[in-house]
Amino acid sequence: MEDLLRQTLMLAAESSADLLEMLEKIVDSAEYDEDTVTLDPEIMDEVRNFLHQFKPALAESTNTYLH
Numbered sequence: 001m002e003d004l005l006r007q008t009l010m011l012a013a014e015s016s017a018d019l020l021e022m023l024e025k026i027v028d029s030a031e032y033d034e035d036t037v038t039l040d041p042e043i044m045d046e047v048r049n050f051l052h053q054f055k056p057a058l059a060e061s062t063n064t065y066l067h
Contacts, residue, residue, distance in 0.1 A: 022047045
């Protein structure tokens with residue numbers, strides 16, 4: 001059980017780091033003008049692709065670790 005908890009916490013830490021990195025990319029690439037924010041379409045595509053890959057991986061790991 002301890003190994004299961006450790007693996008789950010490691011996965012959560014890695015996933016959190018990846019998500020924070022994506023968020024940082026969005027913020028750093030944004031262009032701010034008085035009342036608008038323009039996001040870089042290439043960065044947004046990268047983030048969108050990451051999220052599409054992240055959701056199934058998260059569901060799979062949750063099923064593997066918690067059952």
